[in-house]
Amino acid sequence: MHGRHKGRVITAEDVARVIGVSQSTISRAFSNPESVSPATRARVLTAAQSLGYQPNVIARSLITRRTNIIAIVMANLTDPYYPQILDTLTQAIQARGRQTLLFIPPEDGTIDDTLASLLQYQVDAIIIASASLTSEMARVCAARQTPVLLFNRYVPGVRISAVSCDNVASGRDVAEFLHGSGHSRPAFVSGEHGATTNADRRAGFVETWHELGVRSCLQVEGGAYTFEAGFEAATIIARRKRRPDSIFFASDIMALGGIHALQQAGLRVPEDISVVGFDDVPLASWPSFNLTTVRQPLPEMAEAALDMLALDDKAGRRRRVTQFVPGTLVQRGTTRAR
Amino acid sequence: MHGRHKGRVITAEDVARVIGVSQSTISRAFSNPESVSPATRARVLTAAQSLGYQPNVIARSLITRRTNIIAIVMANLTDPYYPQILDTLTQAIQARGRQTLLFIPPEDGTIDDTLASLLQYQVDAIIIASASLTSEMARVCAARQTPVLLFNRYVPGVRISAVSCDNVASGRDVAEFLHGSGHSRPAFVSGEHGATTNADRRAGFVETWHELGVRSCLQVEGGAYTFEAGFEAATIIARRKRRPDSIFFASDIMALGGIHALQQAGLRVPEDISVVGFDDVPLASWPSFNLTTVRQPLPEMAEAALDMLALDDKAGRRRRVTQFVPGTLVQRGTTRAR
Numbered sequence: 001m002h003g004r005h006k007g008r009v010i011t012a013e014d015v016a017r018v019i020g021v022s023q024s025t026i027s028r029a030f031s032n033p034e035s036v037s038p039a040t041r042a043r044v045l046t047a048a049q050s051l052g053y054q055p056n057v058i059a060r061s062l063i064t065r066r067t068n069i070i071a072i073v074m075a076n077l078t079d080p081y082y083p084q085i086l087d088t089l090t091q092a093i094q095a096r097g098r099q100t101l102l103f104i105p106p107e108d109g110t111i112d113d114t115l116a117s118l119l120q121y122q123v124d125a126i127i128i129a130s131a132s133l134t135s136e137m138a139r140v141c142a143a144r145q146t147p148v149l150l151f152n153r154y155v156p157g158v159r160i161s162a163v164s165c166d167n168v169a170s171g172r173d174v175a176e177f178l179h180g181s182g183h184s185r186p187a188f189v190s191g192e193h194g195a196t197t198n199a200d201r202r203a204g205f206v207e208t209w210h211e212l213g214v215r216s217c218l219q220v221e222g223g224a225y226t227f228e229a230g231f232e233a234a235t236i237i238a239r240r241k242r243r244p245d246s247i248f249f250a251s252d253i254m255a256l257g258g259i260h261a262l263q264q265a266g267l268r269v270p271e272d273i274s275v276v277g278f279d280d281v282p283l284a285s286w287p288s289f290n291l292t293t294v295r296q297p298l299p300e301m302a303e304a305a306l307d308m309l310a311l312d313d314k315a316g317r318r319r320r321v322t323q324f325v326p327g328t329l330v331q332r333g334t335t336r337a338r
Numbered sequence: 339m340h341g342r343h344k345g346r347v348i349t350a351e352d353v354a355r356v357i358g359v360s361q362s363t364i365s366r367a368f369s370n371p372e373s374v375s376p377a378t379r380a381r382v383l384t385a386a387q388s389l390g391y392q393p394n395v396i397a398r399s400l401i402t403r404r405t406n407i408i409a410i411v412m413a414n415l416t417d418p419y420y421p422q423i424l425d426t427l428t429q430a431i432q433a434r435g436r437q438t439l440l441f442i443p444p445e446d447g448t449i450d451d452t453l454a455s456l457l458q459y460q461v462d463a464i465i466i467a468s469a470s471l472t473s474e475m476a477r478v479c480a481a482r483q484t485p486v487l488l489f490n491r492y493v494p495g496v497r498i499s500a501v502s503c504d505n506v507a508s509g510r511d512v513a514e515f516l517h518g519s520g521h522s523r524p525a526f527v528s529g530e531h532g533a534t535t536n537a538d539r540r541a542g543f544v545e546t547w548h549e550l551g552v553r554s555c556l557q558v559e560g561g562a563y564t565f566e567a568g569f570e571a572a573t574i575i576a577r578r579k580r581r582p583d584s585i586f587f588a589s590d591i592m593a594l595g596g597i598h599a600l601q602q603a604g605l606r607v608p609e610d611i612s613v614v615g616f617d618d619v620p621l622a623s624w625p626s627f628n629l630t631t632v633r634q635p636l637p638e639m640a641e642a643a644l645d646m647l648a649l650d651d652k653a654g655r656r657r658r659v660t661q662f663v664p665g666t667l668v669q670r671g672t673t674r675a676r
Contacts, residue, residue: 030458069439078620083421090442094452099459101407102438104428114432120368121437227624260626282416283621286565288598 010053019047033068033097034311041097068098070309071123073114075105075130079225079253080281084298085129085152092302096311098124105130125309127151147309151301153196159320163305166324167197170294171204173329174248174276179212182338183246183274187218189233189258191225191250198250201278205248218244222254230254231261238265245273246335252277252284252293259289259334274335290333297325348391357385371406371435372649379435406436408647409461411452413443413468417563417591418619422636423467423490430640434649436462443468463647465489485647489639491534497658501643504662505535508632509542511667512586512614517550520676521584521612525556527571527596529563529588536588539616543586556582560592568592569599576603583611584673590615590622590631597627597672612673628671635663 012026021040028035029044036044047053070093076082090100101123105114118126129151147161154162178186188205191198202219209217220236222229230249237244238261249255255277259269269275277284280295304323350364359378366373367382374382385391408431414420428438439461443452456464467489485499492500516524526543529536540557547555558574560567568587575585576599587593593615597607607613615622618633642661 072440077421077425080418080421083415083418083424086421086424086440087415087442090440091444094442094444100440102410102424102428102440104425104432106429106432231625256624256626260624286594286598287569288594288626 010051012053015044015047015051015053018051019043029097031066031068038095066124067122069101069121069123070098071101071103071118071121071126073103073105073118073126073128073130077104079251080283081251081253081279081296082129084279084281088298088302089127089129089151089305092299092306096306098311124311125149127305127309147311149305149309151305154322156196161308161320162322163301163308164196164322164324165294165296165301165327167200167327168204169324170278170327170329171201171206171248172208173204173327174294175205175208175212177329177331178246178248178274178276178335179209179214180338181274181335184214185218185242185244185246186214187220187237187244187247189220189222189230189237189247189249189254191222191229191254193221193223201248201250222250225251225254227253227257227260230257232257234258234261235265238262238267243273246276247273248276248278250278252279252281252291255291255293255334256283256289259291269334270336276335280330284330285332292332292335293330295328295330297327300325348389350391353382353385353389353391356389357381367435369404369406376433404462405460407439407459407461408436409439409441409456409459409464411441411443411456411464411466411468415442417589418621419589419591419617419634420467422617422619426636426640427465427467427489427643430637430644434644436649462649463487465643465647485649487643487647489643492660494534499646499658500660501639501646502534502538502660502662503632503634503639503665505538505665506542507662508616508665508667509539509544509586510546511542511665512632513543513546513550515667515669516584516586516612516614516673517547517552518676519612519673522552523556523580523582523584524552525558525575525582525585527558527560527568527575527585527587527592529560529567529592531559531561539586539588560588563589563592565591565595565598568595570595572596572599573603576600576605581611584614585611586614586616588616590617590619590629593629593631593672594621594627597629607672608674614673618668622668623670630670630673631668632665633668634665638663 013023016023016026025036025040026044029041033041072086072089074082074086093100101121103114103118123146125147127149150160150162153164175186186209188202190202206217220233222233230253234247234257237247247258249258255275259275262269262273267273275292277291277293280293283289284291284293304325308321308323351361354361354364363374363378364382367379371379410424410427412420412424431438439459441452441456461484464484464486466486488498488500491502513524524547526540528540544555558571560571568591572585572595575582585596587596593613597613600607600611605611613630615629615631618631621627622629622631642663646659646661
């Protein structure tokens with residue numbers, strides 16, 4: 001579809017002439033946006049819009065077999081960490097001249113129904129940032145020709161590329177920080193059972209305490225990355241005779257629920273007990289919470305993900321790698337200094 | 339593109355035979371999903387997937403001029419109310435057999451750049467749930483043939499359909515509830531300047547107090563729908579000699595910032611001062627906050643929006659209407675009873 005201007009059809013040539021670039025630059029700005037600079041792309045889009053030139057990306061996709069659309073599958077928008085992921089990924093996708101097709105598996109439906117819908121669209125790549133990926137879904141994805149990437153977690157034994165925060169290293173950082181500030185009776189509260197995020201944070205944390213000579217680390221199963229799960233786990237911990245002096249929760253939302261339970265039990269945070277979360281959601285820095293936590297490097301993780309999808313390099317897509325990006329401990333008011 | 343099964347191309351006829359429906363049902367399940375029941379659609383998609391039948395919706399869109407894709411433009415995923423909107427809208431879109439193309443205007447870019455990208459895709463409709471819609475963007479949208487709808491707010495004087503919570507009526511409900519529970523010195527803290535959400539909540543609230551014989555209602559400009567803006571407005575209010583006995587904040591996040599400021603100033607909520615928010619974000623019902631607020635009827639608003647877009651009725655698209663859906667006051671722990 002071309003625009004019309006004073007009765008004449010507007011072509012890519014017209015746009016090229018107006019802004020003084022070659023016609024092939026106009027073409028590449030639409031069909032292969034990463035091959036031109038963001039500034040040039042912006043000039044082309046602005047000129048195209050003001051002249052009324054509209055390349056039909058849909059028709060073009062039949063020839064190039066490229067739609068410039070990347071699908072994101074995301075199951076949990078209630079936990080504020082997920083909107084942060086979606087925001088960062090979508091902005092990174094748009095910065096590369098592509099767009100996001102969002103799939104949210106319905107609460108009462110299976111992820112297979114979502115995949116069935118998704119397969120109808122010839123997307124260039126699929127990013128799965130879903131909290132609970134079934135191994136069946138992982139197999140379906142691994143078998144597809146369209147590049148698939150797991151964001152935020154990986155599935156051991158499944159050959160799908162993944163990008164994740166370095167959860168083992170961050171678990172170590174938290175243990176070293178707590179030890180260095182005089183704590184000696186640690187506890188870990190886990191989130192969703194079976195998730196690598198959870199297992200890796202725990203592994204780094206518990207191992208480091210062992211290495212530091214602290215043999216016992218209390219471990220409480222939260223069972224889910226929710227406020228309620230954190231609340232319940234902390235209620236159990238608060239009732240113990242020999243209480244820990246610090247708790248590392250597997251997510252910020254769990255830590256916030258935990259702090260509420262500790263305060264209800266008459267304990268002061270951090271005077272009686274220190275609390276560390278994970279994610280650094282926007283809430284964590286609110287003065288009401290002021291939560292010590294691990295900041296996930298979302299912008300770096302998003303860039304790594306898009307690089308790994310090798311959108312313009314079909315040969316590169318064969319590689320299957322899991323990339324771990326280091327997080328940062330952010331010390332705030334819920335942990336006491338030595 | 340068709341699937342291959344035992345060396346043979348799988349057609350819509352094969353799928354029809356397997357589940358015992360007509361071939362036209364298969365066709366409609368993909369091209370006009372609302373014309374078949376959700377149960378039938380699910381059966382068709384499942385059978386199509388297991389047989390390896392893949393209709394090419396992209397190729398089909400060139401014939402039908404329908405992509406079954408609806409664009410959502412959303413600027414603010416940090417305020418937890420927006421992910422709630424996105425979740426509800428996307429699930430409603432998917433329940434009608436369509437998909438969501440998500441556009442997030444970059445923080446340093448203009449909304450016009452976003453529109454330029456969006457215009458490349460032949461989406462069936464555009465839903466704008468952006469916090470700050472410029473009047474220029476509104477004009478561009480109004481001039482387009484693709485149906486456009488504003489979600490959550492409207493722009494007075496611009497002929498674009500809109501669906502919004504009945505903010506005037508809810509402002510009235512809050513005033514009547516506070517008056518009925520013995521309050522007599524009200525305050526209103528506004529959010530983003532110029533937004534209809536803000537103006538309507540204030541109008542209903544202030545007018546009702548006047549009608550009830552309370553002539554003075556303190557009004558403080560917050561300036562933005564943020565925790566910080568609520569915090570600053572409440573700090574000013576807490577310092578006043580003659581303090582209000584109740585504050586209605588234009589959003590939940592503002593109210594949470596406000597409560598924090600009031601507590602820092604040594605005031606107890608609700609014993610010294612009652613607080614009401616707006617939205618009913620997930621946080622509002624957390625025991626740490628337990629915020630009295632107005633619940634926006636998001637599922638009803640999403641259904642109304644999709645009905646108003648008249649996706650299967652081109653004649654119906656000419657109508658431009660603004661629909662207001664009533665909200666519900668949710669009484670929790672930040673307001674005192676009589």
